[in-house]
Amino acid sequence: MTEIFHQHQQENSFLGFWLYLMTDLIMFAALFASYIVLKNNNFNSPGGEELFNLSLVLFSTIVLLTSSFTCGLAGLYVEKRNVRATSFWLLLTLILGSFFLFLGYKELNNLVLEGYSWQTNAFLSAFFSLIILHGLHIAAGILWITVSFFQLRSFGLSDFVASKLRRLFLFWHFLDVVWIFIFTIVYLYAHI
Amino acid sequence: MKFWFGKLTWASLPHEWFTIGGALSMVLAGLGIFVYLTYTKKWKWLWQEWLTSTDPKKIGIMYFVVAALMLVRGGLDAGMIWLQQSLASGSGGYLTADHFQQIFTAHGTIMIFFVTTGFLFGLMNYILPLQIGARDVAFPLLNTLSFWLYAAGALFINLFFFFGGEFAATGWLAMPPLSELEFSPGVGVDYWIWSLQISGLGSLLSGVNLLVTILKMRAPGMTLMKMPMFVWTCLGSLLLVVSTFPILTMTLLMLSLDRAFGMHFFTSNLGGNPMLYVNLIWSWGHPEVYILMLPAFGIYSEIVATFSRRRLFGYGSLVADALLISGLSMLVWLHHFFTMGAGANVNAFFGIMTGLIAIPTGVQIFNWLATLYKGDPRFTSAMHWFFGFVFTFTLGGMAGVMLGIPGLDFQLHNSLFLVAHFHTMVIGGALFGIFAAITYWFPKVTGFLLNEKWGKRAFWLWIAGFLVSFTPLYILGLMGVTRRLDHYDASRGWQGLFMVAGLGFIIICVAVCAQIWQIIVSIKERKQNQDQSGDPWDGRTLEWSTSSPPPVYNFAVIPEIKNRDAFWDMKVSGQVDKLVSGQANKQYEDIVMPKNTAVGIYISAFLFLVGFAFVWHIVWLGAVGFVGAVTCVIFRSFDHHTEFTIKSEDVAKMESRGLKEIWQLKQ
Numbered sequence: 001m002t003e004i005f006h007q008h009q010q011e012n013s014f015l016g017f018w019l020y021l022m023t024d025l026i027m028f029a030a031l032f033a034s035y036i037v038l039k040n041n042n043f044n045s046p047g048g049e050e051l052f053n054l055s056l057v058l059f060s061t062i063v064l065l066t067s068s069f070t071c072g073l074a075g076l077y078v079e080k081r082n083v084r085a086t087s088f089w090l091l092l093t094l095i096l097g098s099f100f101l102f103l104g105y106k107e108l109n110n111l112v113l114e115g116y117s118w119q120t121n122a123f124l125s126a127f128f129s130l131i132i133l134h135g136l137h138i139a140a141g142i143l144w145i146t147v148s149f150f151q152l153r154s155f156g157l158s159d160f161v162a163s164k165l166r167r168l169f170l171f172w173h174f175l176d177v178v179w180i181f182i183f184t185i186v187y188l189y190a191h192i
Numbered sequence: 193m194k195f196w197f198g199k200l201t202w203a204s205l206p207h208e209w210f211t212i213g214g215a216l217s218m219v220l221a222g223l224g225i226f227v228y229l230t231y232t233k234k235w236k237w238l239w240q241e242w243l244t245s246t247d248p249k250k251i252g253i254m255y256f257v258v259a260a261l262m263l264v265r266g267g268l269d270a271g272m273i274w275l276q277q278s279l280a281s282g283s284g285g286y287l288t289a290d291h292f293q294q295i296f297t298a299h300g301t302i303m304i305f306f307v308t309t310g311f312l313f314g315l316m317n318y319i320l321p322l323q324i325g326a327r328d329v330a331f332p333l334l335n336t337l338s339f340w341l342y343a344a345g346a347l348f349i350n351l352f353f354f355f356g357g358e359f360a361a362t363g364w365l366a367m368p369p370l371s372e373l374e375f376s377p378g379v380g381v382d383y384w385i386w387s388l389q390i391s392g393l394g395s396l397l398s399g400v401n402l403l404v405t406i407l408k409m410r411a412p413g414m415t416l417m418k419m420p421m422f423v424w425t426c427l428g429s430l431l432l433v434v435s436t437f438p439i440l441t442m443t444l445l446m447l448s449l450d451r452a453f454g455m456h457f458f459t460s461n462l463g464g465n466p467m468l469y470v471n472l473i474w475s476w477g478h479p480e481v482y483i484l485m486l487p488a489f490g491i492y493s494e495i496v497a498t499f500s501r502r503r504l505f506g507y508g509s510l511v512a513d514a515l516l517i518s519g520l521s522m523l524v525w526l527h528h529f530f531t532m533g534a535g536a537n538v539n540a541f542f543g544i545m546t547g548l549i550a551i552p553t554g555v556q557i558f559n560w561l562a563t564l565y566k567g568d569p570r571f572t573s574a575m576h577w578f579f580g581f582v583f584t585f586t587l588g589g590m591a592g593v594m595l596g597i598p599g600l601d602f603q604l605h606n607s608l609f610l611v612a613h614f615h616t617m618v619i620g621g622a623l624f625g626i627f628a629a630i631t632y633w634f635p636k637v638t639g640f641l642l643n644e645k646w647g648k649r650a651f652w653l654w655i656a657g658f659l660v661s662f663t664p665l666y667i668l669g670l671m672g673v674t675r676r677l678d679h680y681d682a683s684r685g686w687q688g689l690f691m692v693a694g695l696g697f698i699i700i701c702v703a704v705c706a707q708i709w710q711i712i713v714s715i716k717e718r719k720q721n722q723d724q725s726g727d728p729w730d731g732r733t734l735e736w737s738t739s740s741p742p743p744v745y746n747f748a749v750i751p752e753i754k755n756r757d758a759f760w761d762m763k764v765s766g767q768v769d770k771l772v773s774g775q776a777n778k779q780y781e782d783i784v785m786p787k788n789t790a791v792g793i794y795i796s797a798f799l800f801l802v803g804f805a806f807v808w809h810i811v812w813l814g815a816v817g818f819v820g821a822v823t824c825v826i827f828r829s830f831d832h833h834t835e836f837t838i839k840s841e842d843v844a845k846m847e848s849r850g851l852k853e854i855w856q857l858k859q
C-alpha cells in the first residue's frame with residue numbers, strides 16, 4: 001500500500017514541480033516584458049551596446065551550457081542507480097554553476113565600479129533585476145545540489161532520492177533555458 | 193539601535209484613536225482566546241486536531257474561520273466609508289482625507305484577497321477531493337503551508353495597527369507613481385505589498401496543488417468529461433491562478449524593489465514607466481475577478497442540478513463556457529484603462545474582447561434556466577441565493593458591458609457607476625455563491641442542516657440591502673460622482689442618495705445578524721435537524737455518498753465511476769443499497785494518510801518575519817526569516833516518514849458504526 005502511495009506521490013510531485021516551473025517562467029516573462037519596455041529608458045547614460053561585455057557573457061553562457069550537460073550525465077547515472085557517478089557529475093555541475101555565478105558577479109561588479117548601478121536608470125534597474133533574479137535561482141540550485149549530496153549519503157539512490165534528483169535536473173535545465181532567453185533578449189538584442 | 197530596529201521608533205506605536213482601538217481590540221480578542229484555551233486546557237487539542245492538521249477538510253474550515261473574521265474587518269471599513277460619505281457634504285466629515293483613503297484601500301484589499309479568496313480556497317479544499325473521489329489533495333504539506341501563508345498575510349495586513357499606524361492610502365491596486373517612495377514615503381504601501389506577497393504565494397502554491405489534485409487524483413473511471421461541474425469551474429479558476437498570480441508576484445516585487453532599493457521600474461523619474469505597472473497589474477487583475485467568479489458558477493451549477501433533480505442541461509457547453517471564460521479573461525485587461533490613451537484601435541480590440549466574454553457568461557445562465565425548466569425545482573434557501581444571483585449578476589453584467597464600450601467608458605470610468613458594477617458582481621455573484629455553498633454543504637460538514645426559515649430571511653434582507661445600497665451608486669455615477677471622494681460640495685445635492693446607500697448598508701448588517709442567528713438556531717436545534725444519511729438533498733455527486741462529516745480518509749473504498757453524476761447513478765442502479773448492506777463483510781484495504789505537520793506554520797512564520805523586515809528595513813531580521821524558512825524546507829526534505837497507515841480492521845470498525853446508521857435509515 002505504502003509503495004503504491006509513494007509512487008503516486010512521486011508522479012504527482014513531478015507534474016506539480018513542472019507546473020511550478022511554468023509559474024516561474026511566467027514570472028520571468030513579466031520581467032522580460034518590463035525589460036523590453038524599459039530598455040531604451042537609459043536616461044542619458046550609456047545603453048546596453050556600450051555597457052555589455054559580450055565576450056565575457058559568451059564565456060559564462062558556455063560555462064552554464066556545459067553545466068547543463070554534466071547535469072544531464074548525472075541524470076543518466078541516476079537511472080542506472082550509480083551513486084558514485086551521479087555524485088561525480090553533480091559535483092562538476094556544482095562547480096560549473098558556482099563559476100557561472102562568479103562570472104555574473106564580476107560582470108555586475110565591473111558595472112558598479114564604472115559607476116552604473118540599478119539606481120542609475122530604469123533600463124539598468126530591469127537589467128540588474130533580471131540577472132540577479134536568475135543568479136538567485138542558480139544559487140538555489142547550488143544549495144539544492146549540496147543538500148542532494150547529503151541525501152545521497154544518507155539514503156543512497158532510493159526512489160525517494162531519485163525522484164527528488166529528477167526534479168533538481170528539471171530545475172537546472174529550466175534555468176538554462178531562461179538564460180538562453182536572457183542571452184538573446186538582453187545581450188544579443190543590444191548589439192543588433 | 194538603527195541596526196536592531198531599522199525604521200521602527202517609539203512613535204511607530206499606536207497613538208491615534210483608530211490605531212489604539214484596533215490594536216486594543218485585537219489584543220483583547222487574543223487575550224480572551226488565550227485565557228479560554230488555557231482555562232479549558234485545549235491548547236494541545238487545538239494544536240493537534242486543527243493547527244497542524246493536513247486534512248483538507250479541516251484546513252477548509254480554518255480558511256472559513258479566517259475569511260469570516262476578515263469579512264467583519266472589511267465590513268467595518270465599509271461602514272466607515274459610508275458614514276464619511278454621508279456626512280461629508282460641504283464639510284470634512286469625521287475622517288481626515290488621508291485616513292479615509294487608507295480605509296478604502298484596506299477595504300478593497302481585504303475583501304478581494306482575504307474574504308472572497310479565503311472562502312473559495314476553503315471551499316475547494318473541503319469539496320474538491322470529495323467530489324473527485326480522492327482521500328486528500330496531491331501535496332498535503334504544501335496545502336497547510338498555503339493556508340498558513342494566507343493566515344499570515346491576513347495577520348500582516350492588520351499589523352499596522354501595532355507598528356506604524358498607517359496603511360497604504362493608494363487604492364487597492366496601489367498605482368504608481370502614487371505608491372512610489374516619493375509620494376508615499378511611509379510604511380503603508382510596504383504593508384500592502386508584503387501582506388499580498390505572503391498570501392499571494394499561498395494562493396499560487398494552492399493553485400499548483402489543487403490543479404495536480406484534479407488532474408491526477410480522480411477516482412478510477414472519472415474521465416474529465418465525467419467530473420462534476422464545480423470541479424470544472426475550479427479547474428478553470430486554478431488555471432488562471434497559476435498563469436496570472438506569478439505576474440502579480442513579479443509586479444509587487446518590482447514595486448518593492450523601487451521602494452526598498454531605489455530602482456526605477458515605475459518611478460516618475462529616471463526612465464521609470466508607471467503605465468507598465470498598470471498593464472501588469474491588470475493583466476493579473478482582470479483574470480482575478482474570474483478566479484473568484486468561476487468557482488461560484490460551479491456552485492450554482494451543482495445547486496441547480498440537485499434541487500431540480502435533473503442532470504445539468506448542456507453540460508458540455510458549460511464546460512466549454514468555463515474554459516472560454518478563463519481564456520478570454522486574459523485578453524481584456526485593457527478595459528480597465530481605456531482612458532489612458534492607448535489609441536482607438538487598441539481600445540476597439542479590447543472593447544470587442546470584453547463584449548465577447550459576456551457571451552459564455554450568458555450561455556451559462558440559459559443552461560441553468562433550462563435545467564430548472566426541465567426539472568422539478570425545490571425552492572430551498574440555497575436556490576434563493578441562486579435566483580438572487582441571476583438577477584444581480586445580469587444587472588451587473590449589463591453595467592459591465594456598458595463599461596466595456598470605450599466611448600461610454602470615457603464617461604463612466606472611475607465613477608461610482610464602476611463601483612456599483614463591481615460590487616454587483618463580487619457581492620451578487622461571488623459572495624452570494626459562497627452563501628449558497630454554505631447552505632448547501634453545511635450538512636455535509638456538520639451532520640445537521642441549517643435552519644431554512646432564517647436562511648430565507650437572511651437572503652431577503654441581503655438582496656434588499658444590496659439593492660438599496662448599490663442602486664443609488666449607479667445613479668450617482670451617472671450624475672458624475674467620481675469614486676473615492678472624501679467630501680463634496682453641498683450644492684451638488686448628492687447627500688440624499690449617499691444616505692440611502694447608507695440605509696442599505698444597515699440592512700446588510702441586519703442580514704449578517706440574521707445569518708449569525710441562523711447558525712445559532714441551527715446549532716441549538718441540531719437534534720431535530722440531524723442528517724444521518726449523509727445525503728440530505730438527494731444529491732448527485734460523490735461527496736453525498738460519504739457520511740456527514742466524512743471520515744478522515746473520505747472514502748473507505750475508492751468508488752468506481754461509470755457515469756457523470758456518479759452518486760445519482762449509483763442510487764438509480766441500486767448500487768448504493770448493495771454498498772450499504774454488503775459493506776459489513778466487505779474487504780477493506782489499509783489506508784495511507786499524511787501525518788500532521790507544523791512545518792507549514794514555521795515556514796509561514798519565518799516569511800512573516802521577512803515581510804516585517806522589509807517594511808521596517810531590519811536587515812538581520814530578514815536574514816533570520818529567510819534562513820529559517822530555507823532551513824525548514826531542507827530539514828523536511830530529509831523526512832520520508834511523513835505518513836501513517838490506518839489498518840484495515842480499524843477502517844472496518846469506523847465504517848460499521850456509520851454505515852449501520854445509514855442502513856437503518858434506509859430500511
Ligand code: HEM
Pocket residue numbers: 481482484485527528529546547549550553589590591592593595596597601604605606610613614617618621622
Ligand atoms: C460580463 C462580464 C463583465 C464585463 C463586460 C466587465 C467589464 C468591466 C469593465 C469595462 C471595467 C472597467 C471600468 C472602468 O474602470 O471604467 C470593469 C471593472 C471591474 N470589474 Fe467588471 N466586467 C465583467 C464582469 C465582472 C466580474 C464577474 C467581476 C467580479 C467578480 C468584475 C469585477 C470588476 C472589478 C473589481 C472592477 C474594477 C476594479 C477597480 O477599478 O478598482 N467584473 N469591469
Ligand SMILES: [Cu+2]
Pocket residue numbers: 477478481524525527528
Ligand atoms: Cu476587467
